[in-house]
Amino acid sequence: MMRDFISARTRTIPPSGIRRFFDIVQEMDDVISLGVGEPDYATPWVACEAGIASVEQGQTSYTSNRGLPELRTETSRYLAKRFGVHYHPEDEMLITTGASEALDIAIRAVTDPGDEILIADPSYVSYSPGVMLSDGVPVRVPCLMEDEFRLTPDALMEKITPKSKAVICNFPNNPTGGVMSREDYRGIAEVICDHDLLLISDEIYTEMTYDGEMTSAVQADGLQERTILINGFSKAYAMTGWRVAYLCAPKELCDAALKIHQYVMLSAPTMSQYAAVGALKNADLDREEMVTEYQMRRNLFVRGLNRIGLTCHLPRGAFYAFPSVKEFGISDVEFAERLLMEQHVAVVPGSVFGPSGAGHLRCAYAVSREDLREAIRRIEAFTTSL
Amino acid sequence: MDAKDWLLLRILEEDSTQELSEVADLADLTEAEVKDRVSAMEDDKIIRGYCASIDWEKAGEGVAAATVNLKVSPERDVGYDRIAERIARFPQVCSLRLISGEYDFEIRVTGRNIQDITRFVSEQIAPMEQIRETGTILVMKSYKENGRILYDRKEGERLLFSF
Numbered sequence A: 001m002m003r004d005f006i007s008a009r010t011r012t013i014p015p016s017g018i019r020r021f022f023d024i025v026q027e028m029d030d031v032i033s034l035g036v037g038e039p040d041y042a043t044p045w046v047a048c049e050a051g052i053a054s055v056e057q058g059q060t061s062y063t064s065n066r067g068l069p070e071l072r073t074e075t076s077r078y079l080a081k082r083f084g085v086h087y088h089p090e091d092e093m094l095i096t097t098g099a100s101e102a103l104d105i106a107i108r109a110v111t112d113p114g115d116e117i118l119i120a121d122p123s124y125v126s127y128s129p130g131v132m133l134s135d136g137v138p139v140r141v142p143c144l145m146e147d148e149f150r151l152t153p154d155a156l157m158e159k160i161t162p163k164s165k166a167v168i169c170n171f172p173n174n175p176t177g178g179v180m181s182r183e184d185y186r187g188i189a190e191v192i193c194d195h196d197l198l199l200i201s202d203e204i205y206t207e208m209t210y211d212g213e214m215t216s217a218v219q220a221d222g223l224q225e226r227t228i229l230i231n232g233f234s235k236a237y238a239m240t241g242w243r244v245a246y247l248c249a250p251k252e253l254c255d256a257a258l259k260i261h262q263y264v265m266l267s268a269p270t271m272s273q274y275a276a277v278g279a280l281k282n283a284d285l286d287r288e289e290m291v292t293e294y295q296m297r298r299n300l301f302v303r304g305l306n307r308i309g310l311t312c313h314l315p316r317g318a319f320y321a322f323p324s325v326k327e328f329g330i331s332d333v334e335f336a337e338r339l340l341m342e343q344h345v346a347v348v349p350g351s352v353f354g355p356s357g358a359g360h361l362r363c364a365y366a367v368s369r370e371d372l373r374e375a376i377r378r379i380e381a382f383t384t385s386l
Numbered sequence B: 001m002d003a004k005d006w007l008l009l010r011i012l013e014e015d016s017t018q019e020l021s022e023v024a025d026l027a028d029l030t031e032a033e034v035k036d037r038v039s040a041m042e043d044d045k046i047i048r049g050y051c052a053s054i055d056w057e058k059a060g061e062g063v064a065a066a067t068v069n070l071k072v073s074p075e076r077d078v079g080y081d082r083i084a085e086r087i088a089r090f091p092q093v094c095s096l097r098l099i100s101g102e103y104d105f106e107i108r109v110t111g112r113n114i115q116d117i118t119r120f121v122s123e124q125i126a127p128m129e130q131i132r133e134t135g136t137i138l139v140m141k142s143y144k145e146n147g148r149i150l151y152d153r154k155e156g157e158r159l160l161f162s163f
């Protein structure tokens, strides 16, 4: 007999909500997958060239823990240019192995056992397990379709207790496509400051903002000094496989995150950091191309959904549509499962992203227009069969 | 011209044969709005025409192409315009551009074969009195034309599901 070696904490983490779908999909050959959370573009060639050149020149060692100075300088410039916000590349910024690592170390750097961490719901899947791994308590704050999935001050207020420590939000949002305007951020800034909370803002999709101005939480008065800002290259520059992102925060918070990063990661992949420099310096055009294409696909897809009777708000960011299937009298999980089995269209049930996602489907429209049109046809065939 | 017009141009430049309804969906406009905007841009000659992008090498018929650089003496009062208009009349000339640097014009010439092209350049272009010098660069193989690649490229693969 062997002991059960798995820690109690690890056992509290629920299994992935899409494992089952993944297994089914492997067996099918004409699947249209709207379940993919990454761009369908290849990395801009200028970025690849920069990565390749670094390898050719033998830049294959660790970088400093904080990341390549040149990448931090370029990132600082980028943030100033795109958002008018200022972070010092020396001590307010850290290059990480994807936003995934940035989220992990940010949560760990601030969470003590029993701390309540408020999570805008529905949310990206890593936040809640991340909090649980630090023995924190995830508390979900609903973001509703009638509010275009924004985080409202009232909803936030309602969940605040004396144990509340931080808020995690992500706009433009995965899975809803919701965005926050400057005004919206000002609204929650007041609540966050009044209750002396910290904000962890995952802004990985900001470049994919379609109808209005691109925004960052730290533009709101009073927020920058209490925010850990996370952004990266995975989405804006189609660099998911390179694993490179960044975390920005006031010096003390940044140092705390750095303490964890230096032990668990040492430094982000070196060639990826060079590629990211190339992306920031020379890939604006590639980025704009891709974002314009996604805007068109969104128009095409969301119109299509509404035409066939799936109510969908117009997502103003990211590359996800989040239609409601409540009218059809079956759960989002059943809808998604049957849609996959009967019409070979893969989507992710909204409830995977939290209770407020129930009754919705996350459809990633980062696939070809042709596939989007075909998906609409198949979804319509499915709903008329219900 | 506003952002929607710009988007329409992008859509049409990529594929002008799309159904009106598809164009309307992509641009998030009504079909009537698309029609109005496109006719306005045609009237303003922002849209000069619609064409197919063809891989002539693959089509098999003898095709040859060259870039020919020209040094030209500009004329009093009309500068380069008059000679440009004369050169542009030849159907063999598929593009004609005034360029910076050593040469003045860059023309793209097509023909059925290399002899066609060299004959055209030496008999029609070079003898014009304003032409001081020509430099012919023959195209040996084309990899990309009008923004489209002319070879098969393997696409990267993605997981079928990811968060």
Ligand SMILES: Cc1ncc(COP(=O)(O)O)c(C=O)c1O
Pocket: A037, A097, A098, A099, A100, A101, A124, A170, A174, A202, A204, A232, A233, A234, A240, A243, A244, A245, B163
């Ligand atoms: C909201 C959100 N945050 C973070 C990530 C992870 O990004 P990275 O590839 O930089 O780790 C994703 C990826 O899907 C995401 O959707």
